[in-house]
Amino acid sequence: MEDRDACILSQDFFCTPDYLTPDAPQLASGFDADKENTPCPQSPEKSVARSKRYKRDSSPKGRSMDLMEADSQEITPVRFSLSQDDPEEEKMAQPSSQKRGSYVPHSARVLRSQVTPPPCIKNPYNMDPRIDDNVFSVRKCKSSGSSPSIGADGLSRYRTDFHEIEVWVMTIVCLQQIGYGNFSVVFKVLRRIEGCLYAVKRSIKQLHNDMDRRQALKEVHTLVALGNHENIVGYFTSWFETEKLYIQMELCDRSLSVNGDKPLEFGDALELLYQICKGLDFIHGRGVAHLDVKPDNIYVRNGIYKLGDFGCATLIDRSLAIEEGDSRYMPPEMLNEKHEHLDKVDIFSLGAAVYELIRGTPLPVSGHQFASLREGKISLLPGHPMQFQSLIKSMMDPDPVRRPSAKEILRHPIFEKLRNASAKK
Ligand SMILES: Nc1ncnc2c1ncn2[C@@H]1O[C@H](COP(=O)(O)OP(=O)(O)OP(=O)(O)O)[C@@H](O)[C@H]1O
Numbered sequence: 001m002e003d004r005d006a007c008i009l010s011q012d013f014f015c016t017p018d019y020l021t022p023d024a025p026q027l028a029s030g031f032d033a034d035k036e037n038t039p040c041p042q043s044p045e046k047s048v049a050r051s052k053r054y055k056r057d058s059s060p061k062g063r064s065m066d067l068m069e070a071d072s073q074e075i076t077p078v079r080f081s082l083s084q085d086d087p088e089e090e091k092m093a094q095p096s097s098q099k100r101g102s103y104v105p106h107s108a109r110v111l112r113s114q115v116t117p118p119p120c121i122k123n124p125y126n127m128d129p130r131i132d133d134n135v136f137s138v139r140k141c142k143s144s145g146s147s148p149s150i151g152a153d154g155l156s157r158y159r160t161d162f163h164e165i166e167v168w169v170m171t172i173v174c175l176q177q178i179g180y181g182n183f184s185v186v187f188k189v190l191r192r193i194e195g196c197l198y199a200v201k202r203s204i205k206q207l208h209n210d211m212d213r214r215q216a217l218k219e220v221h222t223l224v225a226l227g228n229h230e231n232i233v234g235y236f237t238s239w240f241e242t243e244k245l246y247i248q249m250e251l252c253d254r255s256l257s258v259n260g261d262k263p264l265e266f267g268d269a270l271e272l273l274y275q276i277c278k279g280l281d282f283i284h285g286r287g288v289a290h291l292d293v294k295p296d297n298i299y300v301r302n303g304i305y306k307l308g309d310f311g312c313a314t315l316i317d318r319s320l321a322i323e324e325g326d327s328r329y330m331p332p333e334m335l336n337e338k339h340e341h342l343d344k345v346d347i348f349s350l351g352a353a354v355y356e357l358i359r360g361t362p363l364p365v366s367g368h369q370f371a372s373l374r375e376g377k378i379s380l381l382p383g384h385p386m387q388f389q390s391l392i393k394s395m396m397d398p399d400p401v402r403r404p405s406a407k408e409i410l411r412h413p414i415f416e417k418l419r420n421a422s423a424k425k
């Protein structure tokens with residue numbers, strides 16, 4: 001029996017879930033059909049409360065510890081708690097094959113429980129008038145809450161669909177090669193069926209409750225509502241598995257970083273500013289502010305700069321909760337909880353990011369220099385034209401109203417050549 005289970009666990013020895021257990025399709029269809037007919041819960045309530053973003057220890061040691069924690073969660077067999085207050089859910093979770101008395105190996109049951117049906121909640125970023133809000137009006141959708149974690153095929157979707165290219169080893173060298181953030185690890189993967197590379201971002205912590213899942217889904221909702229743009233990281237799909245959120249994205253070559261990278265030269269700085277302003281103009285035009293623009297969240301692919309990590313994104317009209325991004329790039333008004341011009345928060349952060357990349361030294365996190373930058377006191381940038389330096393200074397103006405919008409920046413004479421070149425494309 002042990003040998004048989006070992007075969008089942010290996011992805012290379014089977015092609016379909018049917019091989020694993022003939023009962024799975026019946027179980028899955030019954031389960032899913034029930035979900036299909038279940039109404040979804042209300043969209044998140046309008047809130048202007050600010051939730052501070054938790055900043056973890058960013059030292060290599062701290063990161064290693066977190067990743068170890070993340071990996072140890074992988075190894076531990078996951079046990080899903082069923083809703084205490086809904087015996088119906090518990091009934092649904094009983095594998096139908098068991099009820100009929102047929103044998104399902106333990107390993108197969110563990111595998112079945114790895115895919116979690118996604119919650120069905122309203123996407124507040126999506127203004128599509130064809131969506132009838134009544135569909136969300138019933139109290140609570142079983143698929144959104146602490147539902148039984150049995151997916152459509154009972155297998156790991158991540159393991160079934162993707163092959164991990166980069167192997168995680170607990171060394172700094174590997175950590176630098178593969179993406180990681182405060183909340184996520186990002187894997188370079190090959191989609192088996194297509195033979196194409198993607199980036200898959202996985203939340204580090206398990207998202208046990210509905211609030212956590214809604215919070216994590218903000219990024220997905222934003223990306224899907226925004227649609228495609230050359231200077232925004234491409235989004236493909238997302239799913240829940242072992243109570244973690246997976247997001248499949250376009251794979252970029254790297255993200256920008258002030259640590260290790262050479263200071264940015266004028267030509268590159270100009271290109272970066274122009275391209276990310278195009279991305280910001282696009283998202284601001286759709287009513288979205290990013291709120292966490294910084295070098296780590298700007299990726300490069302084939303010389304094209306792309307804005308990524310929409311985990312803090314919100315609506316400019318302040319109808320959703322406002323979450324602070326990285327304080328090093330945050331304008332003074334955010335520190336004073338003034339949120340009237342959220343699009344201009346992104347302009348300040350982009351100005352600060354470019355300023356940091358040109359100087360090649362990390363921005364201060366606190367103290368005198370931190371305060372000076374927020375009073376508009378910017379050091380000179382040797383080797384960069386005054387016109388460019390004035391533009392950066394205006395982007396970091398303490399008064400958000402005086403900061404140029406992304407659209408105004410794009411019209412600046414300094415970008416004439418770049419404008420002409422992109423018009424010819
Ligand atoms: N599509 C991608 N292609 C290549 N690398 C990526 C991609 N997405 C993310 N990365 C890498 O992974 C890192 C972490 O990703 P991301 O910023 O989305 O995670 P996070 O946990 O939300 O981060 P933060 O710490 O900023 O909150 C990025 O800084 C980048 O280096």
Ligand SMILES: [Mg+2]
Nearest residue numbers: 181296297309
């Ligand atoms: Mg990030």
